[in-house]
Amino acid sequence: MLEITQIRNNTDQVITGLQKRGIKDALNVIEQVLEVDDKRKEVQGKHDRTLAASNQLAKQIGQLMKEGKKDEAEIIKKKTAVLKAESKALGETLGNLEDEQKQLLYAIPNIPNKDVPEGKGANDNVVIHEYGDTPQLYVDAKPHWDLIKEYDIIDFDLGNKVTGAGFPFYKGKGARLQRAMVNFFLDEAQKAGYNEVQPPIMINEKSGYGTGQLPDKEGQMYHATNDDLYLIPTAEVPITNMYRDVILDEKELPKKHVGFTPCFRREAGSWGAHVRGLNRLHQFDKVEIVQVHHPEDSYSALKDMCEHVQGLLEKLELQYRVLNLCGGDMGFTSAQTYDMEVYSAAQEKWLEVSSVSNFETYQANRLKLRYRGDDKKTQLLHTLNGSALALPRVLAAILENNQTAEGIKIPEVLVPYTGFEWIN
RNA sequence: AGAGGAGUGGCAGAGUGGUCGAAUGCGGCAGUCUUGAAAACUGUUGUACCGCGAGGUACCGGGGGUUCGAAUCCCUCCUCCUCUGCCA
Numbered sequence A: 001m002l003e004i005t006q007i008r009n010n011t012d013q014v015i016t017g018l019q020k021r022g023i024k025d026a027l028n029v030i031e032q033v034l035e036v037d038d039k040r041k042e043v044q045g046k047h048d049r050t051l052a053a054s055n056q057l058a059k060q061i062g063q064l065m066k067e068g069k070k071d072e073a074e075i076i077k078k079k080t081a082v083l084k085a086e087s088k089a090l091g092e093t094l095g096n097l098e099d100e101q102k103q104l105l106y107a108i109p110n111i112p113n114k115d116v117p118e119g120k121g122a123n124d125n126v127v128i129h130e131y132g133d134t135p136q137l138y139v140d141a142k143p144h145w146d147l148i149k150e151y152d153i154i155d156f157d158l159g160n161k162v163t164g165a166g167f168p169f170y171k172g173k174g175a176r177l178q179r180a181m182v183n184f185f186l187d188e189a190q191k192a193g194y195n196e197v198q199p200p201i202m203i204n205e206k207s208g209y210g211t212g213q214l215p216d217k218e219g220q221m222y223h224a225t226n227d228d229l230y231l232i233p234t235a236e237v238p239i240t241n242m243y244r245d246v247i248l249d250e251k252e253l254p255k256k257h258v259g260f261t262p263c264f265r266r267e268a269g270s271w272g273a274h275v276r277g278l279n280r281l282h283q284f285d286k287v288e289i290v291q292v293h294h295p296e297d298s299y300s301a302l303k304d305m306c307e308h309v310q311g312l313l314e315k316l317e318l319q320y321r322v323l324n325l326c327g328g329d330m331g332f333t334s335a336q337t338y339d340m341e342v343y344s345a346a347q348e349k350w351l352e353v354s355s356v357s358n359f360e361t362y363q364a365n366r367l368k369l370r371y372r373g374d375d376k377k378t379q380l381l382h383t384l385n386g387s388a389l390a391l392p393r394v395l396a397a398i399l400e401n402n403q404t405a406e407g408i409k410i411p412e413v414l415v416p417y418t419g420f421e422w423i424n
Numbered sequence B: 001a002g003a004g005g006a007g008u009g010g011c012a013g014a015g016u017g018g019u020c021g022a023a024u025g026c027g028g029c030a031g032u033c034u035u036g037a038a039a040a041c042u043g044u045u046g047u048a049c050c051g052c053g054a055g056g057u058a059c060c061g062g063g064g065g066u067u068c069g070a071a072u073c074c075c076u077c078c079u080c081c082u083c084u085g086c087c088a
Helices: A004-009 A011-020 A026-067 A070-106 A144-150 A156-162 A173-191 A205-211 A236-241 A295-315 A362-367 A391-401 A412-418
Strands: A126-131 A195-197 A229-231 A247-249 A255-264 A283-293 A320-324 A336-344 A349-358 A370-372 A378-380 A382-390 A407-409
Touching: A004 A011, A004 A026, A011 A026, A026 A070, A126 A295, A144 A391, A173 A195, A173 A255, A173 A283, A173 A295, A173 A382, A173 A391, A173 A412, A205 A236, A205 A362, A236 A255, A236 A283, A236 A362, A236 A382, A283 A295, A283 A391, A295 A320, A295 A336, A295 A349, A295 A382, A336 A391, A349 A391, A362 A382, A382 A391
Parallel strands: A195 A255, A247 A370
Antiparallel strands: A126 A320, A255 A283, A283 A382, A320 A336, A336 A349, A349 A382, A370 A378
16 A cells, blocks of 8 residues: 555646546545544553553552552542543544554555556557567467367366366366476576565455455455365465565665465456456466566666566567556556457467556555665565466467467477477 | 563663653764864754644554553464474
């Protein structure tokens, strides 16, 4: 969430930022938060002064009791009753105002960075880079949902029986190709200096709040209500939450982590004809990179992360493009996001395979993730993350783009990992 | 899962109702001494919020309660340790 001081000190900037996201009543929203904050401060002042008076009297009573002056102590005791009632009432008001303020802040998205283009939706995203040529497919080329049946490498029906829609089985060479990609992605990240972690794939409520999945996107996560745990929608959640309530020394920065996990998404209400096959699943595998940075160099880190992802796509010999997402299409918590899309020749469309974002202090403020600089003061850090990469759509593109009459050719870079060159 | 024990500052560890945000030691930082370093000595060393400031408030695993007053007493939840059971 945004910092209240940021809203107070740069009010106009915050409002124009929110307008860039298409929030029409930004002015009202901000005025409301500031109003609540003013009230909060006022009430806290009163509350603190009341408590101070109570504490003062309590000390006096202690002193008198020690001296054996019980009668005098009794007189003061009576005085404290009034203060106690007062501070209790003020305490409740304060608590309510704090809650109200928090709720308002939770509802305000991050401010887009200055380089984020104006725009309302996906059509306004700006293509900033393109790579590779559109593959020339052979005459009988098929979309991946046909190929996986033909070669029996992914089985949706079986997943359907055992679990439900969107939970496929990967079989034989399909399963091995998945494992190969995971290992390849992890090794590449390792080479790029990312420290590997294997996080839990269930998280508690606090972690959900830390990275911004809660309170907003409750319905998008699978919730194990008996234990009040959520299945992760992305490894971003557990990995970033490693740094919840942490104060890092400036010298320890940056922190770079990579983790492989399955990801679970309910995708409530987002199914349709355009999301066939591997294009959208309830469970999928993803290798995620996460960085924690000093505010000064978070944007160069964002660039590095994009280049890392692009490198992966180039090694896999996939045609791709990079989009600078516009204000209206960016995620709630992001300050700037680049999407990487690969071209699926058989579906004749671009598939998003990675989303790389800088959250600036938005997550850090929720996480209470700070660093201590030379001046000994604590300041919020910047968090970033990106997919490197999400498997299903990369797999779909490989299957579709590399199909030939003889079978599907495995990208060279993966062969040492798969142990086979062809799916046929 | 059952029985017992425990959760205090960066770490170790004292504190069982009153001036305790918390002794002491270690570590960190600054300084004295030294050619330099070490040792020794001196000082300093949690976070957040309110306040122009002086200063104030809150926090001793989380939440609630008793009391004029809670790290200390009570309730509840969480976590860790030991033993028993179960299990990849």
